[in-house]
Amino acid sequence: MLVYLPVRNYDFIRYDDEQYVTENPQVLKGLTADGLLWAFKTTQLGFWQPLSWISHMADVEVFGLNAGGHHLVSVLFHVINTLLLFFALSALTGAVWRGAFVAALFALHPMHVESVAWIAERKDVLSGFFWILAVWAYVYYVLRPSAGRYMLVLCCVVLGLMSKPMLVTLPIVLLLFDYWPLGRFSGNVRALFIEKLPMFALSAVSGLVTFFTETAGRNLQTAPLDGRIINAVVSCGRYIAKVFYPVRLSVIYPLGDIALWQIIVSACMIAAVSAAALWNMKRYPYLFTGWFLFLIVMLPSSGIVTFGALEFQSMADRYTYVPYVGLFLIFAMALPDSWLNTPAKKNAAAAAAIIVVLVCITASTRQLRHWRDTITLFQYAVSVTQRNYVAYNNLGTALALKGLDNASFTAFEMAVAIEPTYKTAYVNLGNVLLQRNKPEEALRYYEKAVSIDTQLPGAYHGIGVALLSMGRRSEAAAYFEKAIAIDPNHQAARHFLKSLREQGNNP
Template structure:
């Protein structure tokens, strides 16, 4: 127990050393606004209406009520002080590292190997994105319940029973309500049945304690232990399928899923193969990490997916070939491949080619392979303890340094996206986000420059056209602003904000009837937009249609009771 306590203390200390700096970080303008700073429901804190909203909304293209509730709790406790929100993520990440150590130690009996896997998980730079980004609460929160489900599962396998199985269902359900990434967990539990739980074959007297610490045996009822293991998880697989369905509906409703016309299936397969290998490369050499990696599209050279596919086949074949001696290799490899499938891009959600945050759980599989493999490699060496200790210390210190630097890039939006532009090419999203940051700081010249750079790379970027229009309008270039609002709507006719902004511009030019049409379109697309209701009310009042104007001012105040401008307009009507 002294060793276990020592490892937990090391994990806690190391995580705090790397991540404590987030207490001085700001929110960034990339999803933090959608989840927290511009989200009126979340900012109200924990309320009855807020909880109902969390369970019924598909805002952001996801159904993850527990994630919404966790953000509400943070707003209840800390308001909009980013320090509290960031430190909650750090605490969850710390808890995840300890849980990973505990469950691996319980399953394998290997204290220091389990501790090293947990340390790699806790300190790897690829995991910084999931922790330092407030909006990625869903990563650390869902993984917390992923690991609790593993703990509950080992508890159940040790002594099966209805209550213990129910605990598995509860923790798994909570995880799915934090992020649907958990849909692959039943598959991972099957892998654990093979190793280290060894439930697919009877225990023999030669089995080591590390290979089979809990003494599980296949039953003597004539049924295949593999079939029994699958059937045992039938409810979990059904829950995963339901979660996939709900997630797909939510993402399609939000327009987040790219069609096959936009991203053909052959391109999706090609990018997926390259991404599998690229993530492995970044695991071993975690440099030039960015918050957004542009999708290569048709520019992806054919040799890259071909080489990546061959590489993956070779590793898979080797893992199968040596599985009779080193079962952890196949388990870790399939853990890595399997848990990446939902986010590898076969269903293309968003415009990224890959994302560091997607590796938060999958890399655990590769960490197991590396740690257990290295332990077996040096097993017969006389100086193995010295070699392992020095290697582990050097590696972890290097990872800590890399993660500490990577955390620093998340201090604010400017630093985050300037770094992304430094380490990637043709990154139109980084130009766009940096333009937003500069605009919010009053640097309209800089923001216009970055919006134009984003549009030079991707002329069909509706959001960039809309925000460039906003910047031009603030510069007094109303004609240029209207041009870009119009371009945004040609690309995306359902862009509610572009309709509203175009209406404002047209109204200023005296085209009142056209302005009314675009306000109405904005409200058709986004009926709960208080600003559009208020603006439409003003436009109607200017035409003498006071009764209709009052109705829209009233609706704006119903949506946002603290909307002072709408309140003032209502009083004047």
């Protein structure tokens, strides 16, 4: 709580926060009957996540647009998740101090800063809450099976899937826990799979809904399958590296060329650890459960199936929020009880654990500072990554909103210099030039954007405004109509078109 307390003074980030909160008309109404109905019906942003929408509505109802309140709710969820994880692992393993070490790493690892400090990622901490709660409920179901306790597990799964579809792998995770530490594979293994069938069915439904709502799989064509698999393998290696050396963390990691050595090292590491986990299933069962928990929970966000942000970035810190639990579990269980057989050895292990946690506190505190506002966040992102055209574009947008037109124009120019087909930056360049009252120059950038993508309402609107500034009223009206045809809710284009028609009727 102390590490994350500074977020009470942090702002909204102009990167998804506007879509989830600050510019979302349904969320801005707070908790209303229409809003609740919308939350259950909408697949805006590609996912069916009604509980996440409702949590944002509740924040607006209580805090309005005071970003500090929204931030503190996310921190509260993270603190609760930490406590739940401690209780769940203590119940699972019976090892209280080892469970405490896992929970401490979960709470304080700098790779988790993004999930907690980014208001738009409320779905991470919310789905994590139900994921951990489902595991804890499952432990108590196993200890004393009953229909009521099983229904509690199912409810947690359903609520988790309604927060974020990442819970689709939870039935497999529960099977891993059945193997270790619950030791249920010594009995009727087939019954364990049958027991999970309702959960698998729920996961299948959620997966299909996610697939079809993500614009009917349009994003699946963004890169060849072999390229996506290679990126997933290398990203997995980078996630493992960052658990030990979490530096140069960025809100966006751009896709780029991957060296052969990176592929070989990552593939060999994954293969070696997987082989070791399988070979030593009986001797080191925690290695088997922890390693495959990490891999399986990471799979939906691996990039093999490219949804949302995975179109243009190779990895994301937020994707480790739950998967890292598997790796933390391995670290906590690595020292056998037979080695900790003297007070001196126990004290040495405790001292090492404390040092690791203190290092995490220091690193997380530093990483958190970069999230205080949009400009700070994206200035840091472009400083720690290469050829990050999306970060340059977002930095330019933030600078423009502060009235820093020259700096924003430079950032947008950097974006198109890195990626000449980046249509969004061309539109933004046109917008800056319109602000400078240079419609002829703005027109060229808007036309460039339209030549890349003919379905850009913002570009057509910009062309209309530029033409209107040049006195070409009838042409401008045609472009406003094009913008509205693509986006019927484009209010600015509707306003200009209405004004032109009124002036035409009343010269």
